[in-house]
Amino acid sequence: MNIGIEIKKLRTEKGITLKELSEKSELSIGFLSQLERGLTTIAVDSLEKLADILEVHLTHFFDYPHKRKDKVLRSYEHEILDLVEAGFIKYSLSPNLENKHLVPRLIEILPQKKDEEILSYKHEGEEFIYVLEGILTVYINGERHEVYPGDSVHMESNIEHNWANYTNKKVKLLAVNTPNYIYNRKYYSADAE
CATH class of the missing domain: 2.60.120.10 (Jelly Rolls)
Structure with missing residues (x-):
């Protein structure tokens, strides 16, 4: 999963502008814009702030182990x-x-x-x-x-x-x-x- 694309998807679904997300997260608009376009990475503590604002758990941004198709977990x-x-x-x-x-x-x-x-x-x-x-x-x-x-x-x-x-x-x-x-x-x- 591309974290930036998923952040943009969640943000637009919730009707939150980049400016609003920037104000709530204390991350710059420029940084968030680059993140959503996949041009930069994000620290876990900053990602956790965004997850709280977007009302998802931090693990939402990671595919494993929560979204595997297997029925058995070894x-x-x-x-x-x-x-x-x-x-x-x-x-x-x-x-x-x-x-x-x-x-x-x-x-x-x-x-x-x-x-x-x-x-x-x-x-x-x-x-x-x-x-x-x-x-x-x-x-x-x-x-x-x-x-x-x-x-x-x-x-x-x-x-x-x-x-x-x-x-x-x-x-x-x-x-x-x-x-x-x-x-x-x-x-x-x-x-x-």
């Missing part, structure tokens, strides 16, 4: 879906998330400090978590639960929740969410989870 093909500064590594478990309701992910959570503040949040949809390795601390409506390998959590996502890893080892879990936040940003903020 373990060695797992691509990182997201890296979060708080020590979360999220892998997509689907070869194609377009037009899908579920978002299956493998998540690795690195150890966190016990005094680190965990902010709970809520969003539309439903959430399922299955712990594969380690001990996950889950907060649901202010209650703290320790979730061990083989344990699972299944809940509506519109209640306050979050999770943490207070151990000294990595926690690995399977998470399945609805709605599909990759292709439907109106329901799910990119910062959530």
Whole structure:
């Protein structure tokens, strides 16, 4: 996919002028014009700004793994879906998330400090978590639960929740969410989870 062409397509579909996009993104009109014509490249942080303005997830601009035609995704093909500064590594478990309701992910959570503040949040949809390795601390409506390998959590996502890893080892879990936040940003903020 040519990122510049896709930005122009999304911008025109939404009726946003180059000037408006420039003002919202703090990127020059000249730069954006060159980008849309494929004459320059863009840094990921700037592309993320444009994705937010155009109401798509950053991964919209990359073909793999979200738009493959395969039905089977091999373990060695797992691509990182997201890296979060708080020590979360999220892998997509689907070869194609377009037009899908579920978002299956493998998540690795690195150890966190016990005094680190965990902010709970809520969003539309439903959430399922299955712990594969380690001990996950889950907060649901202010209650703290320790979730061990083989344990699972299944809940509506519109209640306050979050999770943490207070151990000294990595926690690995399977998470399945609805709605599909990759292709439907109106329901799910990119910062959530």
